[in-house]
Amino acid sequence: MKELVFGHKNPDTDAICAAKAYSYLQNQRGFETDAVALGEPNEETKFVLDYFKEPAPRVIEKASDEVEAVMLVDHNEPQQSVDDIKDLTVTHVVDHHRIANFDTAAPLYYHAEPLGCCSTIVYKEYKASGVEVPEKIAGLMLSAIISDTLLFKSPTTTDEDKQAVEELAQIAGVDYEKYGLEMLKAGTNLASKTEEELITADAKSFEMGGKTVRVDQVNTVDLDEVFARESALRAAIEKQNQEEGYDLFLLMVTNILDSDTRLLVVGEPQDVVEKAFGKKLVDNKVDLPGVVSRKKQIVPQMQKAFEN
Incomplete structure (x- = not known):
């Protein structure tokens, strides 16, 4: 068979x-x-x-x-x-x-x-x-x-x-x-990609605390290049949240050379994100030095924050 x-x-x-x-x-x-x-x-x-x-x-x-x-x-x-x-x-x-x-x-x-x-x-x-x-x-x-x-x-x-x-x-x-x-x-050649392609290329959904949390990761060698498109990225995420029923969307933009991530957070509850990483969001963003792994450095921390 x-x-x-x-x-x-x-x-x-x-x-x-x-x-x-x-x-x-x-x-x-x-x-x-x-x-x-x-x-x-x-x-x-x-x-x-x-x-x-x-x-x-x-x-x-x-x-x-x-x-x-x-x-x-x-x-x-x-x-x-x-x-x-x-x-x-x-x-x-x-x-x-x-x-x-x-x-x-x-x-x-x-x-x-x-x-x-x-x-x-x-x-x-x-x-x-x-x-x-x-x-x-x-x-x-x-x-x-x-x-x-x-x-x-x-x-x-x-x-x-x-x-x-x-x-x-x-x-x-x-x-x-x-x-x-x-x-x-x-994998970091992002200029030719649309915002929708960027937020779906490496995205996974997780059920946490009765909420659907979507986490996407974009690898780059230049954070500023990606965040020059921030308003368009936010709009694309908001649209996807509404159409797909995601409560909270975390966009990890990871600099593969420096091993750092800047997180863009769209949706609710945002206080859980602050609790998970012990940092305040500023304009829906937070820098996470040394964070490169969704599996080990994002999802478990979010899961724990939702449970507590």
Whole structure:
């Protein structure tokens, strides 16, 4: 029985590369799978796919019209998954995020570890299975790890992530430091993007305290360049909040060179944001030095603030 493998909506490099890598691994193990995506690749991911001459996965909006079962990578929360996830059997999950609002009717294989990247876990499964990693797949996985850890600058980075990149770079035949910087910079070319594209490219929804909180991250090498468009960004966020029912929208604009984030906050309750980070918002904004990780430095703090 054929299954689809995919990462979360608004896919980042890990969501797409982990799906491709895990699909290949599962096919070697005797499953019949296809890697697909729940959105188009972003600029960074396009750079990766072009570099390693890999085709972009086809994009789906629902899966139940072609399969009964699916495998999830890089996510588990249903609001981040395919629209008809409730109509599907989830047989496998490989993830590195919190587990929330997730339940199944049948037993399943679930591999989660608190590592910097889902692709690090997928690589561990290759090693445990004794399946040889093809050169291109190695390139995809090391790209995903570099992306998720911001070339090891993120506090989510573990020694296992670093070791995985060093080993995968040998297989892929790349200088991971030089390649990694080129790849990250490719993802910061924002001038050609509309405000709507910027606020949806890497956005995830979270349920907190009965509110829907949307968190989007934009990587840049120049905060001022992004905030020159602040009024248009606010208008786009307000429109999306109204249309999609988001209560609170946090736009993380992260300088990948300085490892700092400026947060733009639209919606309510804003006092929870101030409580989460111990800082007052000024004109709906707050600077967060050293903050680069949504998963580790934004979401848990917001969750705690809502609970308290």
